[in-house]
Amino acid sequence: METDTAHPTTGPPDHHHSEITLRVNGKPHTLTVDHRSVLLDVLREDLDLTGAKKGCDHGQCGACTVLVDGRRANSCLLPAVALDGGDITTVEGLGGDGEELHPLQRAFLDRDAFQCGYCTPGQICSAIGALAEAAAGHPSHVTDPGAPAGPPVALDRAEIRERLSGNLCRCGAYPNIVEAVEDVIP
Amino acid sequence: MSDTDTALGAPAERREGREKVTGTARYAAEHTVPGRVHAWPVTAAIACGAVRAIDTTEALRSAGVITVLTHENAPRLADADDPTLAVLQNSRVPHRGWPIALVVAETLEAARAGAAAVRVEYEAQDHDVTLTDSHPGAYVPEEANGGYPGHRERGAPEGAFASAAVRVDAAYRVPPLHNHPMEPHAATAQWDGHRLVVHDSSQGATAVRATLAALFRLPEDQVTVVAEHVGGGFGSKGTARPHVVLAAMAARRTGRPVTVVLPRRFLPALVGHRAPTLHRVRLGADEQGSLTALLHEVTTHTSRIKEFVEQAAVPARVMYASPHSRTTHRVVPLDVPSPSWMRAPGEAPGMFALESAMDELAVALGTDPVELRIANEPDTEPDSGKPFSSRHLVECLREGARRFGWAHRDPHPGPHSSGPLLVGSGVAAAVYPVLIQPSTATARALPNGNFTVRVNATDIGTGARTVLAQVAADALGVPLDRVRTEIGNSDLPSASLAGGSSGTASWGWAVHEACTRLRAGLAEHTGQLPEPGLTASADTAGTADADSDYARHAFGAHFAEVAVDTVTGEVRVRRLLGVYAAGHILNSRTARSQFIGGMTMGLGMALTEGSTMDAAFGDFTESDLAAYHVPVHADVPAVEAHWIDEDDPHLNPMGSKGIGEIGIVGTAAAIGNAVHHATGVRYRELPLTPDRVLTGLPSFMAR
Ligand code: FES
Ligand code: FES
Numbered sequence: 098m099e100t101d102t103a104h105p106t107t108g109p110p111d112h113h114h115s116e117i118t119l120r121v122n123g124k125p126h127t128l129t130v131d132h133r134s135v136l137l138d139v140l141r142e143d144l145d146l147t148g149a150k151k152g153c154d155h156g157q158c159g160a161c162t163v164l165v166d167g168r169r170a171n172s173c174l175l176p177a178v179a180l181d182g183g184d185i186t187t188v189e190g191l192g193g194d195g196e197e198l199h200p201l202q203r204a205f206l207d208r209d210a211f212q213c214g215y216c217t218p219g220q221i222c223s224a225i226g227a228l229a230e231a232a233a234g235h236p237s238h239v240t241d242p243g244a245p246a247g248p249p250v251a252l253d254r255a256e257i258r259e260r261l262s263g264n265l266c267r268c269g270a271y272p273n274i275v276e277a278v279e280d281v282i283p
Numbered sequence: 284m285s286d287t288d289t290a291l292g293a294p295a296e297r298r299e300g301r302e303k304v305t306g307t308a309r310y311a312a313e314h315t316v317p318g319r320v321h322a323w324p325v326t327a328a329i330a331c332g333a334v335r336a337i338d339t340t341e342a343l344r345s346a347g348v349i350t351v352l353t354h355e356n357a358p359r360l361a362d363a364d365d366p367t368l369a370v371l372q373n374s375r376v377p378h379r380g381w382p383i384a385l386v387v388a389e390t391l392e393a394a395r396a397g398a399a400a401v402r403v404e405y406e407a408q409d410h411d412v413t414l415t416d417s418h419p420g421a422y423v424p425e426e427a428n429g430g431y432p433g434h435r436e437r438g439a440p441e442g443a444f445a446s447a448a449v450r451v452d453a454a455y456r457v458p459p460l461h462n463h464p465m466e467p468h469a470a471t472a473q474w475d476g477h478r479l480v481v482h483d484s485s486q487g488a489t490a491v492r493a494t495l496a497a498l499f500r501l502p503e504d505q506v507t508v509v510a511e512h513v514g515g516g517f518g519s520k521g522t523a524r525p526h527v528v529l530a531a532m533a534a535r536r537t538g539r540p541v542t543v544v545l546p547r548r549f550l551p552a553l554v555g556h557r558a559p560t561l562h563r564v565r566l567g568a569d570e571q572g573s574l575t576a577l578l579h580e581v582t583t584h585t586s587r588i589k590e591f592v593e594q595a596a597v598p599a600r601v602m603y604a605s606p607h608s609r610t611t612h613r614v615v616p617l618d619v620p621s622p623s624w625m626r627a628p629g630e631a632p633g634m635f636a637l638e639s640a641m642d643e644l645a646v647a648l649g650t651d652p653v654e655l656r657i658a659n660e661p662d663t664e665p666d667s668g669k670p671f672s673s674r675h676l677v678e679c680l681r682e683g684a685r686r687f688g689w690a691h692r693d694p695h696p697g698p699h700s701s702g703p704l705l706v707g708s709g710v711a712a713a714v715y716p717v718l719i720q721p722s723t724a725t726a727r728a729l730p731n732g733n734f735t736v737r738v739n740a741t742d743i744g745t746g747a748r749t750v751l752a753q754v755a756a757d758a759l760g761v762p763l764d765r766v767r768t769e770i771g772n773s774d775l776p777s778a779s780l781a782g783g784s785s786g787t788a789s790w791g792w793a794v795h796e797a798c799t800r801l802r803a804g805l806a807e808h809t810g811q812l813p814e815p816g817l818t819a820s821a822d823t824a825g826t827a828d829a830d831s832d833y834a835r836h837a838f839g840a841h842f843a844e845v846a847v848d849t850v851t852g853e854v855r856v857r858r859l860l861g862v863y864a865a866g867h868i869l870n871s872r873t874a875r876s877q878f879i880g881g882m883t884m885g886l887g888m889a890l891t892e893g894s895t896m897d898a899a900f901g902d903f904t905e906s907d908l909a910a911y912h913v914p915v916h917a918d919v920p921a922v923e924a925h926w927i928d929e930d931d932p933h934l935n936p937m938g939s940k941g942i943g944e945i946g947i948v949g950t951a952a953a954i955g956n957a958v959h960h961a962t963g964v965r966y967r968e969l970p971l972t973p974d975r976v977l978t979g980l981p982s983f984m985a986r
Contacts, residue, residue: 113346133392142391147313148306150514152465153547157908160465188306202304206296209872212744212880214303215465215514221304258916265908267465267515268744269883270876271919 117181121146122190130177137161137172140187148188148218152265159264162219162226163187169226171263188218191225201225204277212268220264224278227260228252252282290756290763291937294872298748298768299512308512311484312469312544319471319540320349322533323394324526325384325401326549327376330410330901331587331618334374334383338402342386345400347393349537352385358532360498366588367555367621368498370525371532376405377588378620379901380552382525387533387541410618412901414584416454416561421582421613427594428628429716429783435600435666438607440565443576447567451643455564456968457595457632459894459903460557461911462625464743466514467547468554472530473540480507483527486516487780489739492773494523495531511771513743513781517884518624519554520743521782526553551894551903551911555623558583559896560595562636566644567607574605574659579637582613586621590614593622594629598714598948599637600666601836603659608666618901624782626884627944630715631951635888635969638711638952643965646696652710652956653680653689664834672833672933675864676712679840679927683710683862686925687842697963698981705847706857707961711952713839713861715945717788719935720779721824724793726755726801729816733765736798739778740770740790744880745943746873747786753869754791754937758798776820784837784941787869788934789827795936796821833933837865837940841882841953847961852977854890854958856920859950863926866940874942878924881946886922887914888947889954893970 110116110129118127121144130139137154140146140163152160154173161173164186191199201221204210211217231250236242239259240250250256257275266274302308327334339351357371370382386397411420424433444450471482479499485491488508496503513520530543545553560583567576579599585591596610625631645652657677663670684690689710698705724738736755740747748768756763769775770790779789800819808817844858859882868874891912895904905911924946931938951969959965964979977983 131390131392133396134390138391141313142315145315146306147309147315150310150466151312151544152467153908155547155907155909157547158465188304192305198301198304205304206300209297209876211300211303212746212873212876213465213513213515214299214308214744215310217303218306258919262915262917265465265913265915267463267517267884267913268876269880269914269919271883271914271916272879272922273876275916 115178120184132178134177136175136177139177146187160216160219162223169223200281204280208273208277210273210277211270216266223264290753295749297746310512311482312542314471314482316540321391321394322385322387322541322543323398324382325398327381327383329405329407330379332376332407335406336404342397342400345397347389348397349387361500368528385529410901412617412619412896413898418615420615424592427592427612429594431594431597434611436609440576440578440607440609443607444565444567447575448570449568449647451566455562455636457560459559461551462517462519464515467545468524468526469544470527470530471542472534474534478505482509485510486520488773489777491523508773510741516743517626521624524554548906551906552620557625558593558622560632564636564640572648572650572658576607577605578609580611584615584617589621591622595633597629598633604661627948630948634949635951642956653684669834672835673929673931676838679862683840683842687860697961705961707957708844709953709956711841711949713945713949715837717835717940718783718785719827720789721827722778722789722793723776723822724797725820726797727816727818730812735767737769737775738790739775741781743781750870751794754794755798758795759802784943791937792827792935793821793823837945839863839945841949843953843957845957852973854971858921860923864929865942866929866931867938875924877942878946879922882950885947885950889951
């Protein structure tokens, strides 16, 4: 297990700091975190994983979306100290070893599903989370209310748009993002 | 080399795409140099007055805080050309949200807590932040943004309008709008002795270098500004903004690398906004629908420290033939944040007003709005009398009408119902000028057969690296994969900013020229190239910016279909289609994305985006992304962009016009016109939010 001490104020646990262990992209890290720190800042500042972006710091844009225990979450809203033992996947951890891309990352390239790229890691993580939710039968606002609960929800364009609406893209790559997500629907 | 011929225009994939989808592309705040610390600004809580006292004791006692800069102790800057950059230099507060302190601390958390602990006493004065048509402070500026004359008049517009057979006299309002690129403005600054190195989220590192060099009294070669990946800008990162100055000051004071990221809520007051515009448009026509009078008068605001005049009456000088015309700007200095560029400054709000008025005229005449526009095509640019270098607006309208299925549209305005919804469609034209700025570039042929092109272009999402490689490959006559482009660093050959839809034309011209020279040099060379290869350079000063005898603009046509819910007042766009004539399109993949992106921002302008100056507090009420609604996935259905290839020899060696902004121009008008077609109601104030739409519907009025 690796201990990160890179952070200048990371010292021993005290009133304002606690030691936690996070598994990030498969690798365990033991960190002493400021109780005020959110997961996003721990990833970006302490672990140098800057793939998750900070667009608003307020849960309003989705740029910071990562997977926490397999579910998508706005990491700017999660106090890191409450995540002890958590399993985090960021955009850096989606591909296989080496050069391999996650199929959705490949689809984003094929569809030109971004311009500036700042919302992109969040879009990709969010879409992966959304696909899993649909597969698990979670309905959305646009799911037919008469559909039986339980079986996977088929994702048409309206479903994809609805489920990704927490991820803003000011460059307006939305139509291309939807196409990219469609490409990887099993 | 068959792919050589297709390098220009081909849908080449973005060169930095892999970094962006894997999260390894580093933006300005993500350069984690050892010892790097964070700074958090404190901003003014009054709209007008001065800081009387600022108490930093508690902040300095707070754990992790290194220092607090205020106007009392901050490094003195040389005079800035841009008054918005003279931060922490004196106690004056010109508007709410103006930086009055900067807390530097070991961590983000500590900097933020330190900022909250700074105590400020103000000497507040009465403020005025409310723009009205009849404001006594209004004046006609000599120039509007872009160097356009503030006022132009031809013939006798008042008389011609008064005697016109058919008249439209309408007032439109576009609220303040915010750029809100997804990456907030950020900079990481580091001093190495007297050398300053900055990673900045900027649209043009060459200009930021010049600004920082001037402010900190350094020769330019002692400043390096890097803008490798930039998370959007839309005008708000066009020139240096206060964050980069603050970062450089804090780094100098502390001797540590410092990152400043503006919190999202600080953006509206600190990085510029699209100023509100109050429009009066008067159109007079004869019975056949030929315009006889065109008057577009705009009133807007600026701040007390800087005159920035949104050039919203300028497109009316370009669009339609009319023997009598007046286009005027009036501006009122108020205690508001300084406005600045936002995607298609002038054209975006101006064409909302003009193209809505054209729709009103079509209704008044009982003419099809596509045909009305075609009937008023000018032979030469109306204001200047210059011939157009190329103008294919009519073709855009016809092609768009065909693709959209316009022929099936009920020519009469609504209400047209389809179940509980009212459905309608609308059209509007678009225009954006061809702007080109001088740049420099070098091209090098390497002994291994590869080529390196260097130019300080910036990729804010346009795909500059990619398209410049295409320009180079085309000029060199080599396959695309043999060319590498280096951009985004002020140590590279100087180049203009990514703004005014001028980037590709400006940088591409220099790249094209350097590559053409290199190709000629290579043709003369025999045998193996020596290390380090053969280099050619180009500087387009004097050529790229030479005055043209032609009026040069891109044109386009937007078509929209909307559904209006009569119960909630909600407007949903069902389809949006744009057809553009913008010279040769140099990369069909990234061009399409830019067009669609512009249209999406136009959709936001039409339906959801609007900011309010709070009269009591002098603050933008909608200052974050929860209150200022940019379009989300669910708002954006089928959006299509098409283009007509133009052969225009009067542009640049690539024959291209800019494409980054025209997509937003006219989109809001097309949607507004569709809402009129759907409901029979003319809404003249943006955005078309449910409250506004519902309360205007006859069914609501009848209640
Ligand atoms: S940064 Fe977390 S939602 Fe915007
Ligand atoms: S790609 Fe720029 S914000 Fe989405």
